[in-house]
Structure formats: structure tokens, C-alpha cells
Amino acid sequence: MPIFVMRLILVFLLVTPTFFSAQNQNNYPQDYFGSPLEIPLILSGTFAELRANHFHSGMDIKTQQRVGLKVLAAADGFVSRIKVQHYGYGKALYITHPNGYTTVYAHLSEYSPEIEAYVKKHQYDKESYEIELFPHTQDLIVEKGSVVAYSGNSGGSGGPHLHFEIRNKEEHPINPMLFGIDIKDTTRPLISSIYVYPIGDSSTVNNANTRQKLRLTPQNNGDYITESIEAYGTIGFGVNTTDRQDLAGNRNGVYSIQAFLNGSQNLDIDFSKFSFDETIQLNRFIDYEHYKTKGERIQKLYNDNNGLSIFKSDVNNGYLTIEDSISTVYKIRVSDFKRNDAWITIPIKGVKPKNEFVKNETTTPYYIYANSATNLKEGRVSVDFASNTFYDDFHIDFKVKNDTLFLGEDTVPMKKYFSISYDISNYSEADRNKLYIARLVGYRKYPSYEGATRKGNILSCSTRGLGTFALARDETKPTITPVNFRKDQWLSNYRYLKIKIDDSGSGISNYRATVNDKWILTEYDYKTKTLTYDFNDGVSTNTKNNLKVIVTDNVGNSTTFESVFYRK
Ligand SMILES: [Zn+2]
Numbered sequence: 001m002p003i004f005v006m007r008l009i010l011v012f013l014l015v016t017p018t019f020f021s022a023q024n025q026n027n028y029p030q031d032y033f034g035s036p037l038e039i040p041l042i043l044s045g046t047f048a049e050l051r052a053n054h055f056h057s058g059m060d061i062k063t064q065q066r067v068g069l070k071v072l073a074a075a076d077g078f079v080s081r082i083k084v085q086h087y088g089y090g091k092a093l094y095i096t097h098p099n100g101y102t103t104v105y106a107h108l109s110e111y112s113p114e115i116e117a118y119v120k121k122h123q124y125d126k127e128s129y130e131i132e133l134f135p136h137t138q139d140l141i142v143e144k145g146s147v148v149a150y151s152g153n154s155g156g157s158g159g160p161h162l163h164f165e166i167r168n169k170e171e172h173p174i175n176p177m178l179f180g181i182d183i184k185d186t187t188r189p190l191i192s193s194i195y196v197y198p199i200g201d202s203s204t205v206n207n208a209n210t211r212q213k214l215r216l217t218p219q220n221n222g223d224y225i226t227e228s229i230e231a232y233g234t235i236g237f238g239v240n241t242t243d244r245q246d247l248a249g250n251r252n253g254v255y256s257i258q259a260f261l262n263g264s265q266n267l268d269i270d271f272s273k274f275s276f277d278e279t280i281q282l283n284r285f286i287d288y289e290h291y292k293t294k295g296e297r298i299q300k301l302y303n304d305n306n307g308l309s310i311f312k313s314d315v316n317n318g319y320l321t322i323e324d325s326i327s328t329v330y331k332i333r334v335s336d337f338k339r340n341d342a343w344i345t346i347p348i349k350g351v352k353p354k355n356e357f358v359k360n361e362t363t364t365p366y367y368i369y370a371n372s373a374t375n376l377k378e379g380r381v382s383v384d385f386a387s388n389t390f391y392d393d394f395h396i397d398f399k400v401k402n403d404t405l406f407l408g409e410d411t412v413p414m415k416k417y418f419s420i421s422y423d424i425s426n427y428s429e430a431d432r433n434k435l436y437i438a439r440l441v442g443y444r445k446y447p448s449y450e451g452a453t454r455k456g457n458i459l460s461c462s463t464r465g466l467g468t469f470a471l472a473r474d475e476t477k478p479t480i481t482p483v484n485f486r487k488d489q490w491l492s493n494y495r496y497l498k499i500k501i502d503d504s505g506s507g508i509s510n511y512r513a514t515v516n517d518k519w520i521l522t523e524y525d526y527k528t529k530t531l532t533y534d535f536n537d538g539v540s541t542n543t544k545n546n547l548k549v550i551v552t553d554n555v556g557n558s559t560t561f562e563s564v565f566y567r568k
Pocket of ligand 1: 045056058059060162163164
């Protein structure tokens, strides 16, 4: 073989893998961002995977069931934002880089000493654990690979991990894997179930006009085939799918879903980037009613006005129109980021049904026009929906019985919050101060606090999700219990002071702890209901120290706890 041919083959061999792996080719800088941890990256959550009321905005990196791992700046930059909150991201750090991107590190246990000192100074100045800071570009400069924080489990985190995000200048989160942050994955996505929806009045599937679950048969090669269906009119499909990566059993999100009708593509859902403004529209993307009643997330492969940028279809918004006597094949391709694919093949036979079906729609005296505002009022209760709170027009359940408001079930996706108001002038002034608006949750109708904003005799709250609501009364004061000390104890060798705080009714609204009348920073962890003070903050300098903790619940019931401890 002539040398130049061998060279050509060699070049081809070398080039080919790059060519194929460049399917994820993009305009994002590659290898600019390093890993934020020193351990191999194993994910418990992927970018844009489906969560409650939102798409996940970053990757969740497992931290070996531990807290306190070093968190590294992914690239040179400056700390542009620090946010500490009880819920949500917990302790979070934002680093803005010269290329315009911002990396986000969340659920941290603490910041690196320089940043920690900066945060604590502001917390002590403001006398608040929760804080949001926007340091100047020169205040906290960091280098790529330097330790900026320690991983943790703070805020709304269900176990130790690092939540890592990359955002562009518009603050839109982007899949970090598009920047070359690599996760080992040779495992195909898993298809758990597939559904078909007849859409509109005259459509049918298997001689029914309701959603049908299809029998799914896995093939030896990892693909799937369903039973053949008979359909007529406009239909759409839905799929429940997750992806497992090689080094962990977690069921994470997939990267893309495409669909093809007789070989031509009619849909492309691409989880590479979204905006926080659209994240609530996840509830429209999934079959929300099915999710709320069965706990399973079916991703709809047709765009019923979901308004999502991840959803791309040039052909009929993903809907299929099935004609009588015509057979078609619908194929769905589910891919993870590494382009491991799972294909689902659905044979469809066009069969016009012999009899007509009537959709049985529940009717009530109250109707929502999605694009106009609606006020519902009965007796002392008033409900206000802004325009475009809902996606569709529909009959809404609305009934008031004494102080209970029946507002259907939380099975209708909503884009906005709405308000509920009670006129409480029929209560005595003493009672009015103890009332709050609760959502009645679950079979046992447990009252869950929604709000208690009071203007004169009007008590109101803002909430999302239909359901049953009632006025509830909280006369129980919060409880305050020392965890690791008792009164008059010597605590010289203690690093932390721990106090448990709780409230059984409306929940804790605020807390304040002082030593010798000086405010002390106590970190509140809602999961363990614990306040923690670090003696290294150096507030308790006396030998004899007076500790005072005041906790107030959401209707204003307040408890004061006082104790004395000694240190030298
Ligand atoms: Zn996360």
C-alpha cells in the first residue's frame, strides 16, 4: 500500500472519533473551566432534569456522602455574589469570569477563610444569617483551582453534594458538560413508560378518547418497540425517561429527545440551556395531573403552548395527524449527553372509529378564561387570578363552606401565583392575631402554612397550585431547647453551641440570639431545626455569659429562652 494512502487512512482513523464526538460541538469555550472538586465527578443530578416546579439548573456532584470537601474556583475570576439562605441554595457562591460566564457553587458548608470573614462581617453588621452580597470586582479575586469554599448540605439539599452551575451573561444556566466537564457515561437512557394522547374532540387511540399507556417491549440491543396502535385524528405522545451514568445508580435526566414520523424528524427537545423565567413551564411540559396523582413525570412530545425554549419543532409542534387506512411509524430517540441512544418504535394504523366519542368535561358555574383576570368571591373569601395564570380555559371548582375554600385539586399547571383573601372581621381581635391561611394537605387534611399578610381585617396569602384552603389558628408558642449544654455549664472546650427551635403551628418566622446583649450569628438548619453558634466568632468573651434566644412564629407567638454559660 502506498505510504500516502496509509497516511490517509491513519488520518481518517485519527479524525473519525473526533468527528463523531463532535456531535456536541458548540460555541462554548472548551477546557476553560476546570473541575470544581478534586474527586472524580459522579452526578446525582444532571442539568435540566425534571424537578418539582423547575428544571434543574446545574449538575449535582456527589461528595462521597461527606461535607467539607474543597471546592475550587473553576476558572480565574472574582466573587460577584454571595447568598446565604435557609432554603434553596443554602450557602452559595457566584464567581464571574473574564469571558463573561458565571459559575455557581451551592449547598456549601462554609466559604474559604477570606470569603468566610467577608461574609461574617456583613452578617454581623446586618445581624442576619440570611444575606445577599454583591462584592466589587476587586474585593475577592480568585484564581482557577484555588479553594473558594467547602462542600456541604446547606439549604434545600437532601444529602451532601455540590450543586455546580455555569450561567451566561444573561444569567441563563447552561449544561456544564457543554464546556467540556466530562462525566463517564456509556449507559443508555432508560424508558420507563410511554403514553399516547388523543387530542381534540374527534381523535381516538385504540377505540378510546382518553390517554393510553402502551406496552413497551425492550429489545436485545437496548431499543424498545411498543404494541401497534390504532389511531385517528390528532394525537401526541409522552415518555417517562431517565438516564443512568456509569459510576452511580442515580436516575438522572436525559440530554435530548427527538421524534420522527416515517423517518422525518418532527421534534427536537434539547436540554442544553434554559432561562429561569421559563422554568415553571416544566409543569406544562409534563402531564401535570398524572404527576400530581401518580408521581410519574411524563414528558409530552407535543407543544401544547408550553412556551419552552428547549422545545423545537418545525412540524406541527410535535402533534401527529393520523388518517384513516394509512399506516405510519413513529420513532422516538432519547439520548444522553454522550449520545447513548434509546430508540422507541411505535407502529400506528389509521383506523377511523365507528362510533363517536364525547369528551366528558366537568362543568361548574365558574369558568376561567386563561387570558383574562378572574375574581371569585363568596361570603368572606375572595380569590384573585391574574391573566395568564393558567394555560387553558376551564371550569374551576369554587366552593366556600364556613372558613374552608374548595378550589379544585392541584392538578392544573399554573404559571403564576394567585392570592386568597379572607375577611376576618367576624373574629375577635384576639383571635384575628392568631389566624393564618393554610393549605389542607393530604388525606388527613394537615394544615400547611401559606401566609398571613394582614391589612386591617383582610388576611391574605399568595400561593400556587389549586386545592383546599382554610383559616387555621396558631396559639402554640415556638419551643427552644438546648442541645449540647445545660444552664450554668462550663463550655470552655466547646466549639459550637447548639439549640433546637421548633413551632408546631404556623412555623418559625424569625429568631434572634444574643450573648451578653450582643447579637450572635446562629446558622439555622431547617432540616435538623437547629441553630448553631460558633464560639470562634468571639462574641462570648466574658467568663459568665448570658445567652438569650427569641423565636417568633408566623402569626407572632414568641418564646424567649435564657441561659448562662461559663468560659475561660
Ligand atoms: Zn442541584
